[in-house]
Each structure stands twice: as C-alpha cells, then as structure tokens.
Amino acid sequence: MKDHVFLSEKKPYYKANLHCHTTVSDGIFSPEEMKAAYREAGYSIVAFTDHNRYVWQKQLQDENFLPLAAYEVDINDFPKSPDGWPTLSTYHINLYDTDPTRNSQEKAKSKLPPRRYGDFAAINGYLQEMAELGFLSCYNHPYWSLQNYEDYKGLRGLFAMEIYNHGCELDGLYGFHPQAYDEMLRTGQRLFCLATDDNHNRFPLESAGSDSFGGFIQLQAERLDYSSTIDALKKGNFYWSMGPEIRDFSLKDGKLFVKTSPVEKIYVISQGRDCHQKLAERGRTITEAEFSLTGKEGWFRLQCRDSRGLSCGTNAYFLDSL
Numbered sequence: 001m002k003d004h005v006f007l008s009e010k011k012p013y014y015k016a017n018l019h020c021h022t023t024v025s026d027g028i029f030s031p032e033e034m035k036a037a038y039r040e041a042g043y044s045i046v047a048f049t050d051h052n053r054y055v056w057q058k059q060l061q062d063e064n065f066l067p068l069a070a071y072e073v074d075i076n077d078f079p080k081s082p083d084g085w086p087t088l089s090t091y092h093i094n095l096y097d098t099d100p101t102r103n104s105q106e107k108a109k110s111k112l113p114p115r116r117y118g119d120f121a122a123i124n125g126y127l128q129e130m131a132e133l134g135f136l137s138c139y140n141h142p143y144w145s146l147q148n149y150e151d152y153k154g155l156r157g158l159f160a161m162e163i164y165n166h167g168c169e170l171d172g173l174y175g176f177h178p179q180a181y182d183e184m185l186r187t188g189q190r191l192f193c194l195a196t197d198d199n200h201n202r203f204p205l206e207s208a209g210s211d212s213f214g215g216f217i218q219l220q221a222e223r224l225d226y227s228s229t230i231d232a233l234k235k236g237n238f239y240w241s242m243g244p245e246i247r248d249f250s251l252k253d254g255k256l257f258v259k260t261s262p263v264e265k266i267y268v269i270s271q272g273r274d275c276h277q278k279l280a281e282r283g284r285t286i287t288e289a290e291f292s293l294t295g296k297e298g299w300f301r302l303q304c305r306d307s308r309g310l311s312c313g314t315n316a317y318f319l320d321s322l
C-alpha cells in the first residue's frame with residue numbers, strides 16, 4: 001500500500017452533470033438554455049446525452065464551460081413485457097465521446113446497440129465497438145430500469161455506472177442504488193460510479209419537482225478543456241454527490257484521511273464486511289475522519305451522509321493497484 005492522494009483540497013474541482021436531456025430528444029430546454037442554467041448553478045461541465053442521437057454541442061464551449069459530446073442508447077426487453085412500458089426492463093447506457101475531432105463522420109451515424117436484451121455477447125460486442133470508436137460507456141439507473149443482478153452482472157468494458165440518478169429518484173425514489181455498484185465490483189470488475197441529474201426539466205428549475213442540480217460529480221482535471229477532462233474521467237479523479245462535499249481524501253502510512261463538508265456519517269465500505277465508520281453525536285456534525293486499513297479490504301470506497309439525508313462518495317479503490 002503506497003501513499004496516495006485521491007482527491008486534494010489544494011486543487012480546483014469542476015462540477016459536472018454527465019447526464020442531461022435537451023430539445024434534441026425529449027428534454028424541455030434547448031442546449032443553450034441548459035448551459036445558462038448550469039453555469040448559473042456553478043457547473044463547469046455538462047455531458048449532453050440525448051436519447052439515441054450523438055451530438056457535440058461545440059458552440060457552447062468557452063473558457064468556463066465544457067460540453068461533452070455524448071448520447072444515451074437503450075435496449076428494451078419487449079418480448080418479455082406484454083404489458084408494455086410500466087413493466088418493461090431496459091438497459092440504458094450513456095456513451096461519452098473522448099475526442100469528438102476523431103471519427104466524426106462515423107459517430108454522426110449514432111450507431112445503436114443490437115436489440116438483443118440480455119444477450120451479453122451482443123451487448124458487450126457493441127460496447128467494445130463503441131470503445132474502439134472512442135467512447136466511454138456508463139451503465140445507467142438499474143433500479144429505475146427494473147433490472148437486477150442477473151441483468152447487469154455480465155456487462156463488460158464499462159467505464160462507470162450510475163450510483164445515483166436524480167431524475168429517477170424524483171420519479172419513484174428509485175435513483176440511489178449503491179448496492180448495485182457493490183455487486184458489480186464483487187463480480188471482479190473495476191469501474192467508477194457517477195451521480196447524475198438525467199434532467200428532462202418537465203418542471204420549473206426552482207420547483208420541488210425539478211430534476212436539475214441533484215446529482216453531480218466534482219472532477220479534478222488539470223484544466224477545463226476536453227482532453228484534460230477526459231483524462232481525469234479515465235483516471236477516476238472525481239467523487240459523486242447529491243450535495244455534501246469531499247474536500248480531501250488520501251492514504252498515508254496505511255491510514256485513510258478524509259475531509260468533508262459537515263456530515264453525520266463517514267463510512268469506508270469495502271469488498272467484505274470489514275468496513276470502517278465515524279459517526280457524529282446526535283444533532284452534531286463531523287468534517288473529518290481517519291481510518292487504519294487492515295490491508296484485507298480488497299477494495300474500498302468512501303460514502304458519507306449529511307443531516308439532510310444526502311449522500312456523497314468516492315469511486316472504489318483497489319488495494320492491489322495502490
């Protein structure tokens with residue numbers, strides 16, 4: 001176990017929503033309106049993930065804002081759902097373009113996955129093809145998708161999966177699914193996790209029903225440009241959140257050191273049951289913690305909860321690669 005700085009309070013964080021719908025598909029706001037709203041709310045990065053249509057909103061890029069080229073594809077289990085939409089299981093996968101200047105003609109075709117629900121060879125073949133074209137793929141909202149372990153355990157080649165989807169949480173309280181992330185990690189896969197909005201904005205931005213600004217990542221990129229952002233995403237230099245902040249997270253001499261905004265609980269979740277925790281006394285909050293690792297955690301990830309019930313956390317880190 002070598003010393004490691006996972007997240008540093010000495011470097012800037014860029015706030016990002018990596019799941020956003022606009023008038024390009026079934027969202028209410030135009031890409032321009034989305035940029036204005038997210039800038040106003042302190043975001044620097046938005047991935048435009050309209051359904052089944054790849055778009056690079058290049059015209060929105062400036063020194064304070066980076067639009068990521070992306071789209072969201074789906075594979076529906078139509079034959080098994082005679083009742084239609086209410087009981088339809090479906091895979092939704094976001095594809096993030098790592099370099100929109102490359103293969104642009106091919107990407108503009110918005111290649112869709114084969115309609116082969118549960119056929120892992122076909123789906124993974126598609127993900128492999130998209131990776132070769134330059135996309136990172138993220139498995140979205142399994143809870144909302146009415147999917148279980150059997151549906152997702154065979155997926156391979158994912159860059160990340162959602163751990164929290166704000167739109168789904170508002171829709172039916174099925175947006176938060178840390179168990180699915182842990183289960184995926186326990187299949188032996190190494191992937192990151194994201195909190196996103198998946199906003200469609202059918203309700204006004206200031207209203208209780210607004211699906212904007214509830215799930216995001218804070219990314220530590222060297223600079224706010226396309227290649228630095230992708231580089232930081234690939235390295236996992238970010239944490240996910242519904243609101244609370246992780247300010248600093250490091251490993252030194254076998255001990256984890258954490259600094260957060262005021263929270264009630266700080267947990268280190270691991271591959272097995274040897275978890276660690278620090279809890280605030282009732283009615284109080286804490287902003288830091290340290291934990292001695294046993295060296296048998298396999299992997300570990302941080303997860304915290306504040307007094308509003310909102311959570312934040314890190315990606316999983318694997319002891320054998322530290």
Ligand SMILES: [Zn+2]
Pocket residue numbers: 072092140141
């Ligand atoms: Zn979706």
Ligand SMILES: [Zn+2]
Pocket residue numbers: 019021049072198
């Ligand atoms: Zn979506």
